[in-house]
Amino acid sequence: MRQSMQILTAADELLCHQTPETFATIAHADISWTEKLWGSLFARDGSLQVDVGLGKYHNRNVIDMFAGISRGKEQLTVRASRQLDLDPERVGVGPLDYEVLEPLRKVRFVLRENHMLPIRFDLTVTGVLPPFLERKDAQREPHGFRIQSDLLRYHQSSTVSGAVWIDGEKIEVRDEEWFGFRDHSWGVRMDVGEPAPDVFKPQRLEQDFLLTWSPMYLRRPDGSHYEIHHYHQAVDHETTYFSGFVNEADGRQVPLNGMVDELKFDPVNRRLLGGKMTFDAGWGATRTVEIEPISDTGFHLGTGLYFGFKGHRHGQWHGPQHIDGERYADVSARETVEEVHQLRDCVIRVREGEAVGYGIFESMVIGEHQRYGLTRESSFL
Secondary structure, three states, rough: OEEOOEEEOOOHHHOOOOOEEEOOOOOOOOOOOEEEEEEEEEOOOOOEEEEEEEEEEEEHHHHEEEEEEEOOOOEEEEOOOOOHHOOOOOOOOEEEEEEEEOOEEEEEEEEEOOOOOOOEEEEEEOOOOOEOOOEEEEEEEOOOOOEEEEEEEEEEEEEEEEEEOOOOOEEEEOOOOOEEEEEEEEEOOOOOOOOOOOOOOOOOOOOEEEEEEEEEEEEEEOOOOOEEEEEEEOOOOOOEEEEEEEEEOOOOOOOEEEEEEEEHHHHOOOOEEEEEEEEEOOOOOEEEEEEEEEEEEEEEEEHHOOEEEOOOOOOOOOOOOOEEEEEEOOOOHHHHHHHHOOEEEEEEEEEEEEEEEEEEEEEEEEOOEHHHHOOHHHHOO
């Protein structure tokens, strides 16, 4: 409902306004403003994984999604985007819909039958720990003038139930057999849309870059459970951003101050091979976690448009309705990884002392890293 250049939406009935504006307006004009949902949901034996994401780009009048399956080295992805204001109340795009069943505890992702690929799913994601905030991701562009990231995110360790269909075969998904993580973020986000053609573009330097992000859920022999989460970025081997916490079942967060890793990566495709991470827990205390990939399963996020894919980017305008997708038989091959990028939701097994569990490990290792045995010549995004 339009009134005097404003728009009233159903959300305006709720008692949760924070500015003297309607919910059709946000308090930020940056076209990189994004509100994003993500989930990485997997069978605990590593046989199958569902990745899903939905992004709302308010100031671009676009909402887009991806939904995909990783099964060993095989990967299938469906993408869609649409004009946001044609249906502003719907939290969904094309064949994908998202529903909050119980705030901060239970949500539902539904991918309906579509003409792009023979995949669909109906999955309910139930938190086993409270949702936990990460440290605010506030970063500037290299020249220091523009804020390129001003983002807040929470994530939640969860079990998963429902069903997945691939090539007409139905696969039952049970809470005791599946696990996963979901997150929700909002703010100014990096890597949204193509750079504006008439703005300053700094000269691209050859820099060594490292990114690791991982939520890890662990259960002790006595049945108590907790989570260790970290997000680390380094440029030329100097940390530029770190967020780390031990997240307890009662909602408490104990900050971690830094991390030293002993990780290994495949030099051919830069996939994680495993290793250790030792966190600085303050006052001389440390926490050491051992990780290993459960299988070859691990969804490459490039097909979800992270860092761009075949000329498409997050938040890009593709018309009132758009849908596409593809199927890869082997995303571990070097030439394929160069196309889908190395950033990947790798399903991992986790151990800290006698506590064991599961996690998702995202990594991007660009340039030369002698301690990993990686050369600049073998680098790629």
